[in-house]
Amino acid sequence: MRHNSRARRRSLFLIGALAGVAFLGGSALLSRSQTPESDTTREIAPGLTLRSVIAQTPQGPLRYWLVKAKPDVFRLGLEIPDSSNVQKKRTVRALAAQSGALVAVNGGFFAYGGAAVGAVKVGGTWQRLPWKSRTALGWNSATDAQIGPLSGVCQLRIETPDGRVQLQSAALNGFALPGTRAEIIDGFAVLTPMFARKYPLRTGEIALIIPPTGTSATGTFATGTSATGTSAINSMVSSAVTVQTTGDVDLQAARFVVIARGQAASGLDATRPPRFSYSVQTSPDWNGFANILGAGPRLIQNGRIKTTEIEEEFRPDVLARGPRTSMGWDSERNWLLLVADGRSASSVGLTLPEAAQLLGQLGAVEAMNLDGGSSTQLVVGGELVNTPSGLDPVNPTRPREVQVINALTLKAQAAP
Secondary structure (H helix, E strand, O other): OHHHHHHHHHHHHHHHHHHHHHHHOOOOOOOOOOOOOEEEEEEEEOOEEEEEEEEEEOOEEEEEEEEEEOOOOEEEEEEOOOOOOOOOOEOHHHHHHHHOOOEEEEOOOEOOOOOEOOOEEEOOEEEEOOOOOOEEEEEEEOOEEEEEEOEEEEEEEEEOOOOOEEEEEEEEOOOOOOOOOOOOOOEEEEEOOOOOOEEEOOOOOEEEEEOOOOOOOOOOEEEEEOOOOOEEEEEEEOOOOEEEOOOEEEHHHOOEEEEEEOHHHHOOOOOOOOEEEEEEEEEOOOOOOOEEEEOOOEEEEOOEEOOOOOOOOOOHHHHOOEOEEEEEEEOOOOEEEEEEOOOEOOEOOEOHHHHHHHHHHOOEEEEEEOOOHHHOOEEEOOEEOOOOOOEOOOOOOOEOOOOEOOEEEEEEOOOO
16 A cells, blocks of 8 residues: 555655656757857956856746856866854855865755755765765866766664664764655664764764774775775774764764664663674665765767756756756766756746757756756856846845855865
8 A cells, every 4th residue: 555655655756757847848948049149258267267158048037158168277076154054055156265266156956944955975974965966076086087877875884782784774963864755763773973063962862973093094094996896985984982972973083983872872782882883885886976066957978968867856946937956977988067947038048958059059068957046156266247036135126145154166186
């Protein structure tokens, strides 16, 4: 009965999403024979250009910008607002200034009152796990980058003093397992210093605090591949555990902290705490990527339009016409960042199929969608280039710059 209910819900979702795509993206956006009203390209810096276009489409006026960066001159980065607060948000302009980047656009999705929804790995350290199997970008450089579906879990290894070993799925830097929204009631969560500065324990919770130092491999991050072929990243082993049951847990003074709830807490012997290790395992194996950002859906694969909003179960409203931010690269591995305004008289915005079509016309061979709507922001040289769709309630004449959970940045490569 439960299976049939899920099947019905999925069928209704697919029907609604397909109807939305058919209604919103059924006609061609721009034919190659159409001449835009305005089309200018200027060099922002050697190896970096900004193209600005105003065009008339069958749906109305459209304004968009394309940033193209040579991979041997500029490197793509991922900037988060605060490495010790997973819920912290800042405007794209603030993130650009924080990182010292010449160009920045908004990155992945997020909960308005919470953290990123989707994979976030910065400089080799995981902040958030992948969301289901949605599209993600993994990269070390322009020549070592990949776009594709990504799933992942945090596996907690518990070894009791008598040598018994138990493996448990755990939440990472939050209290919901990957792909779910409900907080765990009976189970474990791994909190790293990236989660927050302190964590206030709730009644009945037990914190098992792993110190930042250890012996041998203990206290260091290990990297490897599991027997199933999925990547085991940020594997962490503890040598000593401090138990705390009340008050605020200082996460910045720990390598990581395991929070036990419900039966997981009641089943622990606090006088003889176990040893812990955890690993983030992804499928496919993206073990080698230092940076990963989850968003989606995919727009272009191997030079052909391929949108995956149905497979990734995006809500129909996400597919609707509006402001868009997307990224990819061309056949020469130049980084491409596309931003389109929407929801205004001066620019109607794009549907997902239209964004894919436009990126294809602009030369992208691989591309994916990022967060859009009111989050869409393009900053170049410290200045906001586009006009975000929101309005500032205090000053209605000033476009609102929404605070976002992360940003993709372009910075000049360090001189050899």
